[in-house]
Amino acid sequence: MPSSRRAPSGAAPLPATFPAPTPFTGARERVRASDTRIWLEGKISPGPDYRLYLTLSLATDEASFLKIKDQSVQVGEVKAFSNFSLDVPPGITVGDYPAVLIWCEAFGEFITAAELN
Numbered sequence: 001m002p003s004s005r006r007a008p009s010g011a012a013p014l015p016a017t018f019p020a021p022t023p024f025t026g027a028r029e030r031v032r033a034s035d036t037r038i039w040l041e042g043k044i045s046p047g048p049d050y051r052l053y054l055t056l057s058l059a060t061d062e063a064s065f066l067k068i069k070d071q072s073v074q075v076g077e078v079k080a081f082s083n084f085s086l087d088v089p090p091g092i093t094v095g096d097y098p099a100v101l102i103w104c105e106a107f108g109e110f111i112t113a114a115e116l117n
Helices: 064-071
Strands: 015-020 028-033 037-043 050-056 073-078 084-087 097-103 109-115
Touching: 028 097, 028 109, 050 064, 064 097, 064 109
Parallel strands: none
Antiparallel strands: 015 028, 028 037, 037 084, 050 073, 050 097, 097 109
16 A cells, blocks of 8 residues: 655655554554665564565564574664664665565574565
8 A cells, every 4th residue: 555655864755654563462563665775653662683584485483584584674773663774775676575584693583574565
């Protein structure tokens, strides 16, 4: 479902807004993506060594992510637990990945995920 809201800092309009369930809190966040940045509006449970991945399918738990982790692309470290954004590294096409996922590398724990289309 396309969104007409503008990205932070006056960037181009975002292509879509996607709800993402948070298994730890039951809260809902909004994940936004453009070709150069991914934003999370809302909160996730705090923890160490969180990473944001683009994935080829929606993973809903540790086992399903571990099956696709080798084909997933790590966007970067998550250093905040509310209202954060990460730059997409050069050479990555966000549109090639239908989902995003936050993973705790230190403990091999699924945090949350969302479909992007």
